[in-house]
Amino acid sequence: MSTVHIVGAGIAGLAAATWLLAAGRRVAIHESAGHAGGRCRSFFDETLDRTIDNGNHLLLSGNVAMMDYLRRIGAEDQLTGPSRAAFPFVDLSDGSRWTVEPNAGPIPWWILLSGRRIPGTSVFDHFSALNLATANADATVVEAVGGEGPLFRRFWEPLAVAVLNTPAETGAATLLWRVVRETFGRGATACLPLIAREGLSQTFIEPALTYLEANGAKIAFNRRLRAIEREGDAVTALDFGDVDVSLDSTDSIILAVPPAAATSLLPGIEAPLESHAIVNAHFRLEGAPAAVIGGMPFLGLVGGVAQWLFVRGDIVSITVSAADALAEESTERIAELTWADVAVALDLPASPIPPCRVVKERRATFAQTPAAEMRRPGPRSPLGNLFLAGDWTNTGLPATIEGAIRSGEAAACAVAT
Ligand SMILES: Cc1cc2nc3c(=O)[nH]c(=O)nc-3n(C[C@H](O)[C@H](O)[C@H](O)COP(=O)(O)OP(=O)(O)OC[C@H]3O[C@@H](n4cnc5c(N)ncnc54)[C@H](O)[C@@H]3O)c2cc1C
CATH class of the missing domain: 3.50.50.60 (FAD/NAD(P)-binding domain)
Incomplete structure (x- = not known):
């Protein structure tokens, strides 16, 4: 054969x-x-005395190929997440908090309700999604949706940077649109947030290696x-x-x-x-932190250095995408800058900074x-x-x-x- x-x-x-x-x-x-896993792996860190991921990975229930892959390797129970499609945010500059929560069907009725909209935005601001949907292949996110206003700062920009690992000023509008269409565009069932239950390797890598071995594949x-x-x-x-x-x-x-x-x-x-960096900082707290908004295991951060915060057991991890400048800083400085954001977001003391491990992935993805x-x-x-x-x-x-x-x-x- x-x-x-x-x-x-x-x-x-x-x-x-x-x-x-x-x-x-x-x-x-x-x-x-x-080892296997490449840019998606877990490892034991001696400073924290914990197994951590090279970077926080947020997945969505609308990732159909991922779900098929996990079923194939028998690891579909290795992802976990809330039962609601809800994305809590805090603006670190003024303390305001909100949750983006798509409704069940594809039509985004939630934008009509002022209590469900992102603070400071109007219904009409959301029509910028149509510009994203119809953007030309050479358009950037900012060219498509505009680079100003609360909806840009509190939704489009964090979304673009997280999804494309590229600043909104240079990121490809068409690529962002495809993700919005496959997830938000299909309603809440395609937007359930998922994270690895124990770690990336336990979810995506180790079960695959077991499957390969059981089916006679050779791996060197x-x-x-x-x-x-x-x-x-x-x-x-x-x-x-x-x-x-x-x-x-x-x-x-x-x-x-x-x-x-x-x-x-x-x-x-x-x-x-061309590529962009992603920086993660993992902090070990004394005991599990208070739940973030609504008991969710993650929180979007606007107006600081850290962009996303994840909680797994007593580890709080933050992610900064499109982080080429930050990756040039020392690990101590990165810990200082990002812990300041965590302390505000979770209402924890600003000092001392807990034990921390910074992971810099300098070529995390290509510049999209x-x-x-x-x-x-x-x-x-x-x-x-x-x-x-x-x-x-x-x-x-x-x-x-x-x-x-x-x-x-x-x-x-x-x-x-
Ligand atoms: C910090 C970080 C955060 C991320 N967050 C998310 C997220 O939230 N959600 C999400 O969906 N994705 C996220 N991603 C992206 C995701 O991890 C990657 O898209 C995915 O892991 C890429 O897989 P790959 O197999 O294409 O490449 P790689 O993982 O780079 O695999 C390539 C493999 O080839 C090996 N290799 C290289 N050269 C050779 C050679 N000459 N001979 C033999 N082997 C070789 C490498 O060692 C590596 O194992 C993130 C990535 C990073 C780095």
């Missing part, structure tokens, strides 16, 4: 591998790190692909430095590595190469601008037996877990057909 070699054991590679195994194909995975860690050997338009061997893997004429490869690695292995392919959107390739490459996957490929979605899974499945599907 032919083998599909998958290079990269991030979510995209794992989604491709599990999809192909479920379809009865033989799979071998090669991963350069000593600490195996970095260094070069691709080819004859004509076919790959003939994979050069891992100490090991050379020769390919049969019926074998295929799925390259599920980040864009910089893909372009160095395959010079000439188009890829979005209109120009980058044009550079995302599909799953097929110029080489007939080599396919591309990864959150940066042309999934039609931003660089997210949902996008990474769809990319892996699109590449797997292209191999199989």
Whole structure:
């Protein structure tokens, strides 16, 4: 039987591998790190004496490919979240608090009710969503919805930065719209917020590895692909430095590595190469903190440095996206700046700062601008037996877990057909 070699054991590679195994194909995975998960992983931190995630990941019930993936690997019970589609926010500059809560159907009746609207906004402000829906491919979020006013500051900007990991001034309007359409546009059932119950690895990675092993897949860690050997338009061997893997004429490869690695292995392919950082700070409190608004496990923050706050047990974590400037600061300074926001949001003492671990992901995602959107390739490459996957490929979605899974499945599907 032919083998599909998958290079990269991030979510995209794992989604491709599990999809192909479920379809009865033989799979071998090669991963350069000593572990799977890539940008979606958990690790034990000695300062906190806790297992933490590299970054808080917020998922939504409308992420259909993600839900299918979790069912496939038997981990659908590993996500948890509130029973209401509700997104609580606090404005740190004036203390006002509100909750964005879509109603059941696709028509957003909630914007008609002043008590449900974001403070300071009118019904008419919300018509800016129509401009997002009809934005051209080269429009940024600010060009589509305008870059001023309470609705921008308290809704569009935090949403754009969180979804695109790119400032609203440069982020692609069309990409943001696709997420709004697939989630808010389908009403509350598609917008239930979900987070990993114990950790990202326990939810997305470990069950996938168990599934791979149970289905006979081979996985090799600490195996970095260094070069691709080819004859004509076919790959003939994979050069891992100490090991050379020769390919049969019926074998295929799925390259599920980040864009910089893909372009160095395959010079000439188009890829979005500019990236933005995400910074997370994890604080261990003395005991579990008071619940955030309405007992929700997360809170959106406006008007400070921290943008989102998550609570899991006695760990409070904050996320800052599009954080290239912040990532240049020392970890002590980041802890100081972001704890000040947590203290205000949760009404906790400003000092002393609790034990903290800062994680800087400098290349968290590609910069999701209109120009980058044009550079995302599909799953097929110029080489007939080599396919591309990864959150940066042309999934039609931003660089997210949902996008990474769809990319892996699109590449797997292209191999199989
Ligand atoms: C801090 C942070 C917060 C995030 N928050 C969210 C969120 O809230 N919601 C959401 O949906 N998404 C979020 N994301 C995005 C999500 O994590 C990514 O989209 C997804 O993990 C990307 O998966 P991938 O498989 O495409 O890439 P990667 O995870 O980068 O996987 C690529 C793999 O290839 C390996 N590799 C690289 N080069 C080679 C080589 N030469 N040979 C062999 N292997 C190689 C790497 O080690 C890696 O394991 C976040 C990301 C970060 C970093």
